[in-house]
Amino acid sequence: MNWGESSCIAEKREKPVVAGEHERSLFPWLRRVHLIVTNYLQALMMRTSRRHFLEQMGWLTAVAAARNVAGASVHSMAPGRTPEALLDTNGLARFVDPLPIPQVLKPIGLRPSPADPATQFPYYRVAMRQFEAKVHRDVPPTTFWGYGASCPGPTIEARSGQPLLVEWANELPTRHLFPIDHTLHGAEKDKPEVRTVVHLHGGRVGPESDGYPESWIVPGQTAKYFYPNKQEATALFYHDHAMGITRLNAVAGLMGSYVIRDEFEDSLQLPSGAYEVPLVLFDRSFRKDGQIFYPVSTKPEAPWVSEYYGSAILANRKIFPYLEVESRKYRFRLLNASNGSFYRLSIGTVPTVTSSAVEFVQIGTEQGFLAGPEKMAVLILGPGERADVIVDFSESAGKELFLRTNLAMIMQFRVSSRKVADSAPLPAKLRPIRRMAESEATVNRELTIADYQDRLGRSSVMLLNGAHWSMPVAEKPVLNSTEIWSFVNLTDDSHPIHLHLVRFQILDRRPFDLATYQLTKKIVYTGPPVKLEANETGWRDTVRVDPMTVTRIIVKFDGFAGRYVWHCHMLEHEDNEMMRPYEIVAG
Ligand code: C2O
Ligand code: CU
Numbered sequence: 001m002n003w004g005e006s007s008c009i010a011e012k013r014e015k016p017v018v019a020g021e022h023e024r025s026l027f028p029w030l031r032r033v034h035l036i037v038t039n040y041l042q043a044l045m046m047r048t049s050r051r052h053f054l055e056q057m058g059w060l061t062a063v064a065a066a067r068n069v070a071g072a073s074v075h076s077m078a079p080g081r082t083p084e085a086l087l088d089t090n091g092l093a094r095f096v097d098p099l100p101i102p103q104v105l106k107p108i109g110l111r112p113s114p115a116d117p118a119t120q121f122p123y124y125r126v127a128m129r130q131f132e133a134k135v136h137r138d139v140p141p142t143t144f145w146g147y148g149a150s151c152p153g154p155t156i157e158a159r160s161g162q163p164l165l166v167e168w169a170n171e172l173p174t175r176h177l178f179p180i181d182h183t184l185h186g187a188e189k190d191k192p193e194v195r196t197v198v199h200l201h202g203g204r205v206g207p208e209s210d211g212y213p214e215s216w217i218v219p220g221q222t223a224k225y226f227y228p229n230k231q232e233a234t235a236l237f238y239h240d241h242a243m244g245i246t247r248l249n250a251v252a253g254l255m256g257s258y259v260i261r262d263e264f265e266d267s268l269q270l271p272s273g274a275y276e277v278p279l280v281l282f283d284r285s286f287r288k289d290g291q292i293f294y295p296v297s298t299k300p301e302a303p304w305v306s307e308y309y310g311s312a313i314l315a316n317r318k319i320f321p322y323l324e325v326e327s328r329k330y331r332f333r334l335l336n337a338s339n340g341s342f343y344r345l346s347i348g349t350v351p352t353v354t355s356s357a358v359e360f361v362q363i364g365t366e367q368g369f370l371a372g373p374e375k376m377a378v379l380i381l382g383p384g385e386r387a388d389v390i391v392d393f394s395e396s397a398g399k400e401l402f403l404r405t406n407l408a409m410i411m412q413f414r415v416s417s418r419k420v421a422d423s424a425p426l427p428a429k430l431r432p433i434r435r436m437a438e439s440e441a442t443v444n445r446e447l448t449i450a451d452y453q454d455r456l457g458r459s460s461v462m463l464l465n466g467a468h469w470s471m472p473v474a475e476k477p478v479l480n481s482t483e484i485w486s487f488v489n490l491t492d493d494s495h496p497i498h499l500h501l502v503r504f505q506i507l508d509r510r511p512f513d514l515a516t517y518q519l520t521k522k523i524v525y526t527g528p529p530v531k532l533e534a535n536e537t538g539w540r541d542t543v544r545v546d547p548m549t550v551t552r553i554i555v556k557f558d559g560f561a562g563r564y565v566w567h568c569h570m571l572e573h574e575d576n577e578m579m580r581p582y583e584i585v586a587g
Helices: 006-013 021-041 050-056 059-066 245-252 263-267 515-519 570-576
Strands: 108-113 120-133 142-147 152-160 164-170 197-199 222-227 234-240 253-260 276-286 310-313 323-324 329-336 342-347 360-366 368-376 377-379 384-392 400-402 408-413 443-453 457-463 482-489 497-501 504-509 542-545 549-556 562-568 578-586
Touching: 120 152, 120 368, 142 152, 142 245, 142 542, 152 164, 197 497, 234 245, 234 360, 234 384, 253 276, 310 408, 329 377, 368 384, 377 384, 457 562, 482 497, 482 504, 482 542, 504 542, 542 549, 562 570
Parallel strands: 120 164, 152 253, 276 329, 323 408, 443 482
Antiparallel strands: 108 120, 120 142, 164 222, 197 234, 234 253, 276 310, 329 384, 342 377, 342 400, 360 368, 360 384, 400 408, 443 457, 482 549, 497 542, 497 562, 504 549, 562 578
16 A cells, blocks of 8 residues: 555545544544554554554445534544534535635735835735624524634735735634633643734745744734745735644634735736636534534543544635636636645536546646646645646536535536637746755755654644754754755654745655654665655645655745744644744854
């Protein structure tokens, strides 16, 4: 079995629909078998492959096919506990709500640059507020927290090389929507319950405006951030990053798109205006009264759960929306803004099969354009990852198409039968990408990703290179130097690892011998590198680190000196120590 590629991802991505019900019924004895296997096969404290074990046993497929119900986190339901009154989102009427398109934010004026008061830059103000919105025609209004009282928040449009200023205002209530785990770092009892700090994910931003997790503000406070936009055209996203409660602020709805454009992009004549559509995807479960359901553990004093998977995948905050499209090319700016789910997306003529009718033509990754368009029948997106894709509906006039994962429906496209003029054909070449050579790196860091469990096999803490958040900074690259970071994954999960500030290239992903590593701390590869997907050769800011593999990236640390963070973008992991500060030091 190939551990490195599709197997684990296919399973994880389908989690939104399989989590919950089967866990409640099969949980006790599977957990027991798992524990026995763990004890015999794994070194002390290290997590074994629960999911792969289930997968090998054929359970996941069987269960997934049989049950398609409202899901909760794997770790939320203790046997014998009354399940919450959850909404069966799969039973909702399909395609009754149009896909909402987030507003584009307008500046409220000009303000002087922090560095040079003689220059003025566009000034925006975004207030975080509690509000109610409908996720579906037949579901009562849901309480959200959102930037500009919307979820997704308003889209910020920027031009490369043209800085802007944003005043982020925390105007939220002082009580949180979800229970806080005060045993987690930075969320202790003496900290205010509601804290927020905005990070522009993928932004080349100075440390004072990057949204350091401890630089949070409370209701009534504001923070003024400066965004230089000195980077290539791409879609970034802004989201909350407050220490120890990021997962809860995200589930409440604090996220939005930030698009950077440049002249090169203009020259491509890509579909634009109504033909360029942001698609922000995230999964949620709901109670019958329409409120977001976020599970808690069985320990009242420590409610943290290790992953969050919702029963429905929402697109721009709607369950099963539809979008009327013309029979021509569209550009979709896809963002996986979920807490923990990987999605395996495809477009087909029927709701649930895996064969794709229309391919995505991917033109860009997290940090900009690919060297050329790549046809992708299936697109894998982990938490925090984005894809810039063209979908051509011109062969599908009069048809209905569906965006879905292998098992879950997301939305419908209704293609008009009218003939229309299309935009220019896609150029065969996009932005050239120089592959970085390993020889450019002056430092090689080997960094483990591990999950430590308690006696019952429950995750209790997750560490990057064995270090807690509060330990001294260990990763201190020199400004303008290049390094190779090798992520050694000792867990059974894929982890989307994200570094702030920088863009990087993936070198490879290669299977290694876990037992040998645990005994000797030496990497012994067990096979050649797994072939990277065509869309993994571009500039990234997040990389999927698969189980049983060493995933290597090459990074040039340029832009700014100062303190940033790197972390797992599964937000439950990030909140429980899977985040570390790093510091770029002047040479
Ligand atoms: Cu998208 Cu540090 O995060
Ligand atoms: Cu993780």
